[in-house]
Amino acid sequence: MAEELHLDTTLTKAEQYRQLLPQIEALTTGEPDLIANLANTAAALRQAFGFFWVGFYLVKDNELVLGPFQGPIACTRIRRGKGVCGTSWDRAETVLVPDVEQFPGHIACSSDSKSEIVVPVLKAGQVVAVLDVDSDQLNDFDQADQEALEQLMAAAARWF
Numbered sequence: 001m002a003e004e005l006h007l008d009t010t011l012t013k014a015e016q017y018r019q020l021l022p023q024i025e026a027l028t029t030g031e032p033d034l035i036a037n038l039a040n041t042a043a044a045l046r047q048a049f050g051f052f053w054v055g056f057y058l059v060k061d062n063e064l065v066l067g068p069f070q071g072p073i074a075c076t077r078i079r080r081g082k083g084v085c086g087t088s089w090d091r092a093e094t095v096l097v098p099d100v101e102q103f104p105g106h107i108a109c110s111s112d113s114k115s116e117i118v119v120p121v122l123k124a125g126q127v128v129a130v131l132d133v134d135s136d137q138l139n140d141f142d143q144a145d146q147e148a149l150e151q152l153m154a155a156a157a158r159w160f
Helices: 013-028 034-049 083-091 143-159
Strands: 053-060 063-070 095-097 115-123 126-135
Touching: 013 034, 013 143, 034 053, 034 063, 034 126, 034 143, 053 083, 063 083, 063 126, 083 095, 083 115, 083 126, 115 143, 126 143
Parallel strands: none
Antiparallel strands: 053 063, 053 126, 095 115, 115 126
């Protein structure tokens, strides 16, 4: 079934997320396939906000492995504690980076990425995946992004 997103772009970012999250919920409810849900979630976030890159890394054999994403080609594997994604996994918490050039050990999959937010997906207290969102603008993520994406990833835990 094809879906179309409906967002009022005149609203604040927080209000746009409040419109988007129920649409993602409706899109994924009843779909048992993890990859389908991750793919549609990445696509919805990129379509709604025009982010440079949106995707998931899945924890497999003690490393993060690239999962469904939208955007340019990406790093395939990331070790625990390495880069923004590996740091989010290691800490089991969101990492918001206003300027990736200032993040020690940043992994530059693309030189066009300027800011980033990574949100872990927790299942039974363990990180099973991370959502990685990159922007080609500096300081593009804020508390509204963090709160909404954390809420979305808390709901996404049921897919795993």
